[in-house]
Amino acid sequence: MSIEAYPIEVDFPDISVHEHSPSGIAYVHTFDSGVPGPHVMINALTHGNEVCGAIVVDELLRRQLRPRRGRLTLGFANVAAYLSFDPAKPDAARFVDQDFNRVWTAATLDDTSRTSSELARARAMRPLIDTVDALLDLHSMHEKSKPLIVAGPLQKGSELAVKLGTPATVICDEGHPEGRRMRDYEGFGDPASAKNALLIECGQHWERGAVGVARDTTARFLMLAGVIDETDLPPGWLAPVPAAQHIVRVTQPVVATSMDFRFAAPYTGLEIFEKAGAVIGWSNGEAVLTPYDNCMLVMPSLRQLRPGVTVVRLGKIEQTVTRADTTGR
Numbered sequence: 181m182s183i184e185a186y187p188i189e190v191d192f193p194d195i196s197v198h199e200h201s202p203s204g205i206a207y208v209h210t211f212d213s214g215v216p217g218p219h220v221m222i223n224a225l226t227h228g229n230e231v232c233g234a235i236v237v238d239e240l241l242r243r244q245l246r247p248r249r250g251r252l253t254l255g256f257a258n259v260a261a262y263l264s265f266d267p268a269k270p271d272a273a274r275f276v277d278q279d280f281n282r283v284w285t286a287a288t289l290d291d292t293s294r295t296s297s298e299l300a301r302a303r304a305m306r307p308l309i310d311t312v313d314a315l316l317d318l319h320s321m322h323e324k325s326k327p328l329i330v331a332g333p334l335q336k337g338s339e340l341a342v343k344l345g346t347p348a349t350v351i352c353d354e355g356h357p358e359g360r361r362m363r364d365y366e367g368f369g370d371p372a373s374a375k376n377a378l379l380i381e382c383g384q385h386w387e388r389g390a391v392g393v394a395r396d397t398t399a400r401f402l403m404l405a406g407v408i409d410e411t412d413l414p415p416g417w418l419a420p421v422p423a424a425q426h427i428v429r430v431t432q433p434v435v436a437t438s439m440d441f442r443f444a445a446p447y448t449g450l451e452i453f454e455k456a457g458a459v460i461g462w463s464n465g466e467a468v469l470t471p472y473d474n475c476m477l478v479m480p481s482l483r484q485l486r487p488g489v490t491v492v493r494l495g496k497i498e499q500t501v502t503r504a505d506t507t508g509r
């Protein structure tokens with residue numbers, strides 16, 4: 181596993197101009213078309229050092245993108261963490277006190293005996309999130325891996341991912357034992373609800389290519405929801421869609437039990453092991469083996485290594501969806 185620092189290829193936008201909002205929630209802006217339609221949200225900075233989403237939301241706010249139908253919310257979530265970003269310690273700005281993306285249950289948010297920078301922010305955003313019909317949560321990854329969609333555990337998530345058409349890998353998963361993600365909160369995680377959410381891992385945190393993925397997926401998500409038309413978009417935001425999308429079901433996490441964990445090779449993610457029993461790493465000196473054939477590594481990383489942290493998740497390729505038309509229009 182390489183722990184070298186990746187170069188910071190993008191500029192971090194000054195988002196202070198977006199602090200004041202008529203919504204009353206700092207850094208979260210909602211626009212109502214006055215025409216019936218869904219409430220669609222593009223969310224950036226769930227993790228404070230994942231800048232590609234912030235670049236895209238900043239661009240859309242500066243361009244004054246407005247919905248033609250329904251409501252559009254453009255927001256920056258963990259601004260406190262973002263503002264703490266230090267290029268000398270780039271991984272530290274993921275959160276201030278705790279992971280913002282592990283607090284999204286009503287029970288956790290209602291429990292006033294618990295406080296943190298992230299809980300305060302989640303509680304401030306919660307009334308707004310409760311009204312969102314379709315959420316796109318823009319993230320990036322510790323390691324330089326191809327982009328992927330985190331579609332959640334439900335069929336409605338993977339169906340939406342296939343409608344979006346890109347990126348090529350759709351990860352279906354239950355989330356993390358440490359706590360629920362925003363993309364799984366309430367109606368997003370309820371099969372009986374029409375609400376839906378996707379999380380996009382656009383690329384490595386600071387690679388330029390991640391911004392292109394964030395632009396493309398944001399544009400397609402807004403068009404798919406019907407809140408804007410293609411002509412409303414900045415030129416060049418749409419990229420071709422892949423000719424095939426793999427639907428991958430995460431079956432289990434590999435959780436470190438101590439600091440004594442290492443991978444067998446410098447994996448960056450989406451590696452496929454054809455045969456069960458392949459050694460992918462070592463935990464306390466014991467081999468960690470793939471449990472089945474055609475096993476995919478999902479977002480391996482040792483950057484946040486400590487006992488109890490998921491260092492990689494294992495996924496099984498369930499389905500491959502192919503398309504002849506890769507314009508995705």
Ligand SMILES: [Zn+2]
Nearest residue numbers: 227230319320
């Ligand atoms: Zn993230």
